[in-house]
Amino acid sequence: MHKKLFIPGPTEVAPEVLAKMATPMIGHRSKDASNLQREISEKLRKVMYTQNPIVLSTSSGSGLMEGSIRSFTAKRAIVFSVGAFGNRWYKMAEANNVPADKHEAEWGHPTTAEVVEKYLSTGKYDVMTVTHNETSTGVMNPVEEIAEVKKKYPDVIWLLDTVSSMAGTKIDVDALGVDVCICSTQKALALPPGMAIASVSKRALEHGKLVKYRGWYLDLLELYKYVETKDYQYSATPSLSHMFAMNFQLDRILAEGLEKRYARHKEMAEYTRAWAKKNFALYPEEKHASVTLTTITNTTAFSVKALNDALGKQWMQISNGYGDLKEKTFRIAHMGELTLSDVKEVTAAIDKILPTLK
Numbered sequence: 001m002h003k004k005l006f007i008p009g010p011t012e013v014a015p016e017v018l019a020k021m022a023t024p025m026i027g028h029r030s031k032d033a034s035n036l037q038r039e040i041s042e043k044l045r046k047v048m049y050t051q052n053p054i055v056l057s058t059s060s061g062s063g064l065m066e067g068s069i070r071s072f073t074a075k076r077a078i079v080f081s082v083g084a085f086g087n088r089w090y091k092m093a094e095a096n097n098v099p100a101d102k103h104e105a106e107w108g109h110p111t112t113a114e115v116v117e118k119y120l121s122t123g124k125y126d127v128m129t130v131t132h133n134e135t136s137t138g139v140m141n142p143v144e145e146i147a148e149v150k151k152k153y154p155d156v157i158w159l160l161d162t163v164s165s166m167a168g169t170k171i172d173v174d175a176l177g178v179d180v181c182i183c184s185t186q187k188a189l190a191l192p193p194g195m196a197i198a199s200v201s202k203r204a205l206e207h208g209k210l211v212k213y214r215g216w217y218l219d220l221l222e223l224y225k226y227v228e229t230k231d232y233q234y235s236a237t238p239s240l241s242h243m244f245a246m247n248f249q250l251d252r253i254l255a256e257g258l259e260k261r262y263a264r265h266k267e268m269a270e271y272t273r274a275w276a277k278k279n280f281a282l283y284p285e286e287k288h289a290s291v292t293l294t295t296i297t298n299t300t301a302f303s304v305k306a307l308n309d310a311l312g313k314q315w316m317q318i319s320n321g322y323g324d325l326k327e328k329t330f331r332i333a334h335m336g337e338l339t340l341s342d343v344k345e346v347t348a349a350i351d352k353i354l355p356t357l358k
């Protein structure tokens with residue numbers, strides 16, 4: 001038995017996918033390693049709706065967030081934050097001496113097209129970062145609207161964090177005009193934590209040449225150089241175990257069918273939201289509520305910790321609020337391998353436990 005995870009990462013991993021992590025090693029400079037990364041890239045291009053090259057990094061998603069803001073900001077970055085993970089991008093800029101400004105929306109609310117226009121029209125910025133799905137507040141940003149404004153500023157490089165949404169909802173990277181789209185393995189892709197993925201536009205790679213100090217391990221240009229010139233290899237030894245599992249999991253995702261997968265996530269989100277509204281309140285503006293997790297305001301001030309302890313005895317786990325929201329909100333993730341029946345199971349268990357907590 002293990003606890004079924006309704007937390008926004010790591011998420012449930014199918015046993016047959018976990019088993020692929022135990023595949024015997026191959027040389028990371030071998031033809032087999034090249035083929036492995038090539039296959040993964042081709043499948044990821046479908047999931048991400050992009051023709052851009054794909055780079056993998058043996059780090060969690062934060063690695064490529066830090067790497068990208070550092071690799072591509074030659075002038076100044078504008079960080080559009082709607083919560084904890086947007087704020088993290090700004091901290092990364094500061095820690096790397098990357099010139100940046102931050103616009104932080106009131107928590108629970110999205111980054112609007114108007115705000116993006118206001119900043120980009122100043123001409124001060126060559127990079128903008130947006131969080132697609134803010135895992136602290138449960139807001140999913142209106143990226144189509146943002147993309148319309150962004151198209152007026154073709155010279156700005158757009159970095160998009162899709163760590164907790166890629167493969168849970170359609171993110172049409174090329175139609176949106178996203179230059180660098182970043183995700184990690186352990187959320188809606190339903191793989192163990194430990195690798196990050198990015199699609200990188202040729203425009204971004206050209207622009208990055210203007211940046212003198214890009215670091216090395218997380219330099220997106222260096223990562224790309226190996227993919228391009230060394231037949232889909234890597235600058236350092238990658239987590240081959242993750243790659244075996246990822247190649248297999250991408251087959252499973254494509255076999256399910258992307259549209260079906262998105263519909264499954266939407267169905268779980270709608271059920272969870274209706275349950276949350278009946279018993280509590282939604283934390284984010286409903287129009288911008290995420291389809292991969294629901295952040296719920298703890299209107300009855302019960303102990304989220306006590307609830308989770310009780311759920312644990314039934315082999316389930318949800319998430320408390322993020323940071324300052326720890327006991328003020330709680331979060332139910334419904335992404336990756338989970339289905340509507342799992343969500344019904346956890347909400348029914350919560351309904352039974354709550355009256356016993358007082």
Ligand SMILES: *Cc1c(COP(=O)(O)O)cnc(C)c1O
Pocket residue numbers: 008009060061062063085131133134135161162163164184
């Ligand atoms: C989890 C998460 C991150 C951080 O990803 P790691 O893989 O843990 O480094 C960044 N952004 C969002 C929106 C996330 O949900």
